[in-house]
Amino acid sequence: xxxxxxxxxxxxxxxxxxxxxxxxxxxxxxxxxxxxxxxxxxxxxxxxxxxxxxxxxxxxxxxxxxxxxxxxxxxxxxxxxxxxxxxxxxxxxxxxxxxxx
Numbered sequence: 001x002x003x004x005x006x007x008x009x010x011x012x013x014x015x016x017x018x019x020x021x022x023x024x025x026x027x028x029x030x031x032x033x034x035x036x037x038x039x040x041x042x043x044x045x046x047x048x049x050x051x052x053x054x055x056x057x058x059x060x061x062x063x064x065x066x067x068x069x070x071x072x073x074x075x076x077x078x079x080x081x082x083x084x085x086x087x088x089x090x091x092x093x094x095x096x097x098x099x100x101x
Contacts, residue, residue, distance in 0.1 A: 002065035006034035008043065009073065015039075021063070027052065028059035030069050043071060 002025070006017045017034040027050050037043055049072040051057050063069065 002063065002067075004030050004063050004065075004067045004069060006030055006036060006069045006071070008036050008040060008071045025063050026059065027057050027061045027063060027069055030063060031059075031071060036071065047074070048072060 001020045002023055003018065003020050004025070006019065008015045015036065017036060019030060019033055021030060021033065028045065031037065031045065031050065037045070045059065049056060050059060051070040051072060052061065052063070052067050054070070057069075
């Protein structure tokens with residue numbers, strides 16, 4: 001048996017579930033056994049990205065002892081688009097952050 005944690009970060013808090021699973025357990029199996037899918041119906045394993053210690057992982061990746069499985073929420077805004085908007089707003093301002101004339 002190995003010990004792993006499954007983490008789901010909500011907007012206001014992080015939920016952690018510790019599990020003892022057999023060797024050879026996959027990321028998907030650990031998430032399913034954690035009970036988080038029943039508690040949070042918004043998690044869709046077909047669409048949600050999963051990771052092990054801050055690195056994306058495939059659902060069929062085999063876990064090792066003390067791995068931390070993470071269920072990532074979808075992004076609300078595209079980071080590239082947000083940067084473009086900020087850059088466009090910055091061009092409208094003159095140097096020093098004051099309003100353009």
